[in-house]
Amino acid sequence: MQNELFNHIHIVLVGTTHPGNIGAAARAMKTMGLHRLELVATHVFPSAEATARASGADDILASAGRHESLDTALAEFTLVLATSGRARNIDWPVYSPEQAMALAIEQAGLGNRIAVVFGRESSGLSNAELELCHGVIRIPANPDFPSLNLAAAVQILSYEFCKQVRQQQESTGPVPDSRVTPADVAHMDRFYRELQACMEEVGYYDPEKPRLLMRRLKRLFNRARLDRNEYNILMGVLTAARKMARRDS
């Protein structure tokens, strides 16, 4: 997991009012493997409330960068994306979280520094701050209730970044689950014959009037893709049932 890409993406919180939100944002980042946090014009920090809400992500709080203003914080960044709930007069390029994190990963892969900027809880970013950014990330939300908590927004962006890095890693070489051996076609053929024989012996299946019964059952068990262990269990049940049925006849 600790891929080099994670070193290139910074979460930037501007003017956060509630220290609890800073802690919760740090926790959200860390769960997704992000660790670079920049705090701009923070009201109360450090704070016991931030540390409490970070619940174990206090290393991120301790190593966070502190800045007076957004322009100084962003000086060395080459891609700056701002999250925004509000529609603006002037249209910035708008990205979905997915598109934005794809772009971030591409740029991180080139060794560039990326900032994802989150504004104040109440008022977001000023126009001057927004003008420092290359684009706006719009998180899809309920138009009647778009009030995403700050840490929830950080969680969604961090999740998209983590998810896409993972997908990228997996696409270079997936490792299939090798713990279970699937039943092969020959097993399934034995199983279906045993199942049909059992159904006949208990009086459920009449080979003279088969309807679509066996086809339906094959569709069901093929869909489930039995492993060898499951095959053995089901064969054991059928064998026991047949033994019982034959003793009876």
Add this chain to the structure above:
Amino acid sequence: MQNELFNHIHIVLVGTTHPGNIGAAARAMKTMGLHRLELVATHVFPSAEATARASGADDILASAGRHESLDTALAEFTLVLATSGRARNIDWPVYSPEQAMALAIEQAGLGNRIAVVFGRESSGLSNAELELCHGVIRIPANPDFPSLNLAAAVQILSYEFCKQVRQQQESTGPVPDSRVTPADVAHMDRFYRELQACMEEVGYYDPEKPRLLMRRLKRLFNRARLDRNEYNILMGVLTAARKMARRDS
């Protein structure tokens, strides 16, 4: 936004300890347009803390279903997906949030009811609770710090649902197969009881030495997601086998 699909997905919180988390989860849901919340064996509810953390999503708290146990809560659901951070002995089918919500949307489009289940903050879901589920959703996370807050996990799943519904609206999606009615949790419960009774009567299953037998069988049949027709066939087979076994004794 208020698409019919949002009426079919229920967020189910099991044994939540901190009322603040219930409120934050309701807020996370509402920001993404979800509104159906089910509370199972909740410790403290209603609570002022839950209402405060909901910050405006208290309509969701007020209309939440209350349940004594997960099995009664799930009786009428046809697709049940549990979120889990832990690796388990027996593997349930594992979905990413993206895959899980794609499946949920497909099923919601057919008019089926989907539950996304979140376990206790400290200990998750019990094995018996997990056995009620058709699959597990694993949220990608930092292996060194996977401790996602409950509301953060709800946020991510709700976001994936909302995002994919939006994407579907933007394109004209394929129409899934609507001819089959899936078996619900209450059906599956009857089926498993019948299956166990049948295995006992034919001498394959010893309730004194159960091993992992029933769990393995539940995993298999939950994975297959039976439709009502298949359920009827299997119940018919079991009934015939039991009748035969009893005649013998």
